[in-house]
Amino acid sequence: MKSLAELQAIRDKMKNNMGVRGDDTGNIRVVVGMATCGIAAGARPVLQAFTEEAAARGLTNVTISQTGCIGICQYEPVVEVMEPGREKVTYVKMDPDKAERVVAEHLAGGKVVTEYTIGAAK
Amino acid sequence: MYRSHVLVCGGTGCTSSGSAKIIEAFEDEIRQVGLENEVKVVRTGCFGLCALGPVVIIYPEGSFYSRVNPDDVKEIVDEHLLKGRIVKRLLYTETVEEDTVKSLNETDFYKKQMRVALRNCGVINPEDINEYIAYDGYQALGKVLTEMTPDDVIDVMKRSGLRGRGGAGFPTGLKWSFAKASVDDQKYVCCNADEGDPGAFMDRSVLEGDPHAVLEAMAIAGYAIGANQGYIYVRAEYPIAVKRLEIAIGQAREMGLLGKDIFGSGFDFDIELRLGAGAFVCGEETALMTSIEGHRGEPRPRPPFPAVKGLFGKPSVLNNVETYANIPQIILKGPEWFASMGTEKSKGTKVFALGGKIHNTGLVEVPMGTTLREIVEEIGGGVPNGKKFKAAQTGGPSGGCIPASLIDTEIDYDNLIAIGSMMGSGGLIVMDEDNCMVDIAKFFLEFTVDESCGKCTPCRVGTKRLYEMLDKITQGRGTLEDLDKMEALCHYIKENALCGLGQTAPNPVLSTLRYFRDEYEAHVVQKTCPAGVCKKLVSYTILADKCRGCTLCARQCPVNAISGTVKNPHVIDKEKCIKCGACIEKCKFGAIIKK
Numbered sequence: 110m111k112s113l114a115e116l117q118a119i120r121d122k123m124k125n126n127m128g129v130r131g132d133d134t135g136n137i138r139v140v141v142g143m144a145t146c147g148i149a150a151g152a153r154p155v156l157q158a159f160t161e162e163a164a165a166r167g168l169t170n171v172t173i174s175q176t177g178c179i180g181i182c183q184y185e186p187v188v189e190v191m192e193p194g195r196e197k198v199t200y201v202k203m204d205p206d207k208a209e210r211v212v213a214e215h216l217a218g219g220k221v222v223t224e225y226t227i228g229a230a231k
Numbered sequence: 232m233y234r235s236h237v238l239v240c241g242g243t244g245c246t247s248s249g250s251a252k253i254i255e256a257f258e259d260e261i262r263q264v265g266l267e268n269e270v271k272v273v274r275t276g277c278f279g280l281c282a283l284g285p286v287v288i289i290y291p292e293g294s295f296y297s298r299v300n301p302d303d304v305k306e307i308v309d310e311h312l313l314k315g316r317i318v319k320r321l322l323y324t325e326t327v328e329e330d331t332v333k334s335l336n337e338t339d340f341y342k343k344q345m346r347v348a349l350r351n352c353g354v355i356n357p358e359d360i361n362e363y364i365a366y367d368g369y370q371a372l373g374k375v376l377t378e379m380t381p382d383d384v385i386d387v388m389k390r391s392g393l394r395g396r397g398g399a400g401f402p403t404g405l406k407w408s409f410a411k412a413s414v415d416d417q418k419y420v421c422c423n424a425d426e427g428d429p430g431a432f433m434d435r436s437v438l439e440g441d442p443h444a445v446l447e448a449m450a451i452a453g454y455a456i457g458a459n460q461g462y463i464y465v466r467a468e469y470p471i472a473v474k475r476l477e478i479a480i481g482q483a484r485e486m487g488l489l490g491k492d493i494f495g496s497g498f499d500f501d502i503e504l505r506l507g508a509g510a511f512v513c514g515e516e517t518a519l520m521t522s523i524e525g526h527r528g529e530p531r532p533r534p535p536f537p538a539v540k541g542l543f544g545k546p547s548v549l550n551n552v553e554t555y556a557n558i559p560q561i562i563l564k565g566p567e568w569f570a571s572m573g574t575e576k577s578k579g580t581k582v583f584a585l586g587g588k589i590h591n592t593g594l595v596e597v598p599m600g601t602t603l604r605e606i607v608e609e610i611g612g613g614v615p616n617g618k619k620f621k622a623a624q625t626g627g628p629s630g631g632c633i634p635a636s637l638i639d640t641e642i643d644y645d646n647l648i649a650i651g652s653m654m655g656s657g658g659l660i661v662m663d664e665d666n667c668m669v670d671i672a673k674f675f676l677e678f679t680v681d682e683s684c685g686k687c688t689p690c691r692v693g694t695k696r697l698y699e700m701l702d703k704i705t706q707g708r709g710t711l712e713d714l715d716k717m718e719a720l721c722h723y724i725k726e727n728a729l730c731g732l733g734q735t736a737p738n739p740v741l742s743t744l745r746y747f748r749d750e751y752e753a754h755v756v757q758k759t760c761p762a763g764v765c766k767k768l769v770s771y772t773i774l775a776d777k778c779r780g781c782t783l784c785a786r787q788c789p790v791n792a793i794s795g796t797v798k799n800p801h802v803i804d805k806e807k808c809i810k811c812g813a814c815i816e817k818c819k820f821g822a823i824i825k826k
């Protein structure tokens with residue numbers, strides 16, 4: 110170890126991987142419906158796309174987790190994004206490409222991708 | 232990138248209750264369902280709640296599963312990790328409230344705790360230096376080496392008010408300044424990891440859960456006093472701690488955080504391990520250094536103090552594991568932050584090992600000045616089986632008993648000394664009405680008699696005589712005169728023993744005599760043991776009006792001391808009875824009494 114900058118580079122890289130542990134209050138929570146219907150409709154690749162894309166962009170304030178059936182099986186895979194102080198956004202009929210766009214525009218950019226939301230699907 | 236981390240406690244407590252098998256089971260099950268690229272399994276240090284081990288925490292939810300069995304793992308993987316449904320049945324019951332799951336930090340055990348020395352225990356993988364770095368590891372060393380002079384470091388330590396966590400509570404900054412002021416071509420930094428008090432295990436937990444914090448702090452101490460070599464004296468009975476220290480030292484060397492020219496500052500520092508064979512006296516600073524030198528572990532008179540003439544005759548600093556664990560945080564967050572916690576003369580937090588008659592056995596870290604009541608009743612969950620709190624023993628064989636009347640004492644170094652106990656390393660053994668205080672004093676004296684190194688007479692002979700008098704009292708042969716003699720001998724030993732072991736050995740006797748003299752007198756005058764512990768003074772009797780003559784006790788008695796016929800009251804032959812208590816346990820009618 111020759112300099113403090115070197116140490117800080119390791120820390121920043123690792124911090125990204127450790128974000129999952131510890132206090133997640135104040136984080137944006139992304140919840141993927143992972144009951145049988147969700148998994149059958151392809152929720153797992155969606156979940157993976159969220160995880161990878163969030164990591165690639167270094168978003169440490171995002172918690173990605175899963176939940177059971179929300180009750181709208183015909184719209185699976187369903188993803189809900191909950192942000193403190195903002196109304197919950199429900200994305201439906203998701204796939205990995207859509208997931209990447211949600212990470213880029215909504216999670217990183219703060220702009221809801223309206224065309225994927227349940228409101229647009231109805 | 233993993234979306235979920237499964238943290239399994241790999242401390243000594245959980246390892247002995249089978250956490251290694253649970254880690255294996257998680258890895259297997261996760262592979263079977265194809266989640267190995269999404270979920271990471273991490274072996275961590277101790278979470279503190281040892282009574283409920285093996286313990287597993289799953290993030291990001293922070294679900295705290297307790298007493299996990301290898302058979303439960305499949306359910307957790309299938310339900311929680313695959314489908315996102317928390318397995319409530321296995322959650323720590325305190326976190327489940329009707330339909331909601333509370334955060335662990337809101338449970339009684341954790342909410343009053345403030346984790347400084349234990350901050351990384353149960354959070355990081357102690358065998359991966361990168362995880363330590365992620366939580367600001369080695370930043371303090373970097374700051375010290377690039378921005379501060381040795382005098383700055385000592386000044387910060389002094390202003391923080393940190394005092395030695397090994398027990399005596401000597402101000403750390405002052406100790407360092409003495410060692411720095413000594414001029415010599417070679418100096419040493421030592422770490423006392425020879426944790427010997429019965430019931431204390433916080434140092435083990437830090438070494439197992441966060442070994443790099445100790446290494447980093449030792450390097451900081453080395454820079455402050457001008458030493459380039461460190462030694463950690465750790466007992467061989469701590470195999471997991473030794474292994475993790477070895478791994479940590481190896482990783483730190485590989486990354487250049489130990490070795491030559493650290494952070495390009497020109498400062499060299501390296502650390503070696505020395506294993507102790509488990510002698511209690513080797514936790515005394517001069518005996519510890521004598522043992523590192525390769526001699527028999529015996530203390531020597533002070534002065535000269537180690538800061539002037541220590542290891543190999545060179546100026547040395549010796550600090551305890553928990554003391555070191557606080558130091559990187561003090562450097563990073565500043566002395567004012569540390570001094571804002573605690574009481575006027577005892578700053579920061581203290582780790583206690585809770586044991587004995589208490590619900591939540593385990594490790595707790597609280598700000599100095601927390602009352603004994605908060606620790607025992609709130610964090611510890613109180614005394615089990617509806618029994619009454621009688622006393623708490625702090626400081627192990629060097630400490631004393633705090634009676635129930637002083638349960639509202641704010642615990643810090645000076646308050647404990649004032650009431651005749653001491654902080655010691657932080658063992659806290661809770662006792663209820665079934666504990667005999669004379670027997671407790673005898674237990675600790677037996678320990679010091681065993682562990683006395685024999686170099687000085689007051690300790691070698693004095694503790695032995697003290698033990699014999701205690702033994703005599705528990706046998707019912709003591710006299711009131713013995714009590715006075717004991718007290719005089721205690722003071723004599725305290726004043727004349729060579730080292731801390733002897734000087735503090737009478738404390739368990741003195742403090743029980745002070746607060747529980749009536750109990751001693753009951754043994755001496757009435758020849759009874761009020762708690763029913765001292766076998767010689769207890770007798771078992773069957774109450775004829777309650778005995779139904781079921782014969783269960785007679786069949787249970789290992790020495791055939793109980794006689795009687797079916798449906799008629801039985802009788803115990805007091806000559807034959809060995810007072811094992813097997814009959815009482817079996818009697819369904821409460822007909823047998825012990826007094």
